[in-house]
Amino acid sequence: GAVVSQHPSWVxxxxxxxxKIECRSLDFQATTMFWYRQFPKQSLMLMATSNEGSKATxxxxxxxxxxxxxxxxxxxxxxxxxxxxxEDSSFYICSASSGAGTGELFFGEGSRLTVL
Amino acid sequence: xxxxxxxxxxxxxxxxDSAVIKCTYSDSASNYFPWYKQELGKRxxxxxxIRSNVGEKKDQRIAVTLNKTAKHFSLHITETQPEDxxxxxxxxxxxxxxxxxxxxxxGTRLKVLA
Numbered sequence: 167g168a169v170v171s172q173h174p175s176w177v178x179x180x181x182x183x184x185x186k187i188e189c190r191s192l193d194f195q196a197t198t199m200f201w202y203r204q205f206p207k208q209s210l211m212l213m214a215t216s217n218e219g220s221k222a223t224x225x226x227x228x229x230x231x232x233x234x235x236x237x238x239x240x241x242x243x244x245x246x247x248x249x250x251x252x253e254d255s256s257f258y259i260c261s262a263s264s265g266a267g268t269g270e271l272f273f274g275e276g277s278r279l280t281v282l
Numbered sequence: 283x284x285x286x287x288x289x290x291x292x293x294x295x296x297x298x299d300s301a302v303i304k305c306t307y308s309d310s311a312s313n314y315f316p317w318y319k320q321e322l323g324k325r326x327x328x329x330x331x332i333r334s335n336v337g338e339k340k341d342q343r344i345a346v347t348l349n350k351t352a353k354h355f356s357l358h359i360t361e362t363q364p365e366d367x368x369x370x371x372x373x374x375x376x377x378x379x380x381x382x383x384x385x386x387x388x389g390t391r392l393k394v395l396a
Contacts, residue, residue, distance in 0.1 A: 198381055207391075209371065210386040212384070259325065263382075270316065271328070273325040273327075276325055
């Protein structure tokens with residue numbers, strides 16, 4: 167299957183700093199990428215849908231200015247958590263589909279963010 | 283928007299028994315329904331999927347059924363093995379504003395007892 171790579175796999179930062187997470191589709195072009203947040207023992211909560219060359223579409227309740235998403239190319243999307251606080255600590259995972267909404271979603275390895 | 287409910291939240295079965303996980307969705311426009319298995323600390327992996335024009339699909343010990351009228355779909359695992367222990371998520375792909383969103387259920391923690 168297709169490969170999605172996410173980096174870094176884990177990061178620890180101080181409160182108030184910003185953290186950037188990268189998501190790359192290695193062997194296919196991903197017009198659309200999705201960013202999810204997963205709390206321990208909970209489901210994957212969709213944060214935003216990232217479309218190449220356009221602004222991301224955020225889910226209700228997700229702060230656009232806090233979670234900056236950029237999808238500059240067909241193989242790279244980035245999530246920047248700005249001015250991180252301890253409550254932003256979570257597992258962030260990206261995914262991409264090679265199809266038009268009816269194809270398999272391929273997930274990155276996920277990034278565990280801990281904000282001190 | 284789409285809402286996906288999943289039951290049960292936890293499920294324990296004896297090795298060799300069957301396990302059934304059920305999901306319901308709200309958006310009648312949803313047309314693709316994948317199931318993912320997630321082991322602790324790892325990324326979700328697709329185990330089976332079904333499209334809206336099909337009522338049932340089987341892959342060895344795993345099967346999925348879809349009832350579009352009732353808006354529910356189910357995962358069936360037969361002859362369960364300890365390595366089937368994991369968290370399983372259902373999802374529905376729903377078209378919205380020119381693109382698609384994949385909404386996940388709340389997950390089922392399956393434990394297969396040896």
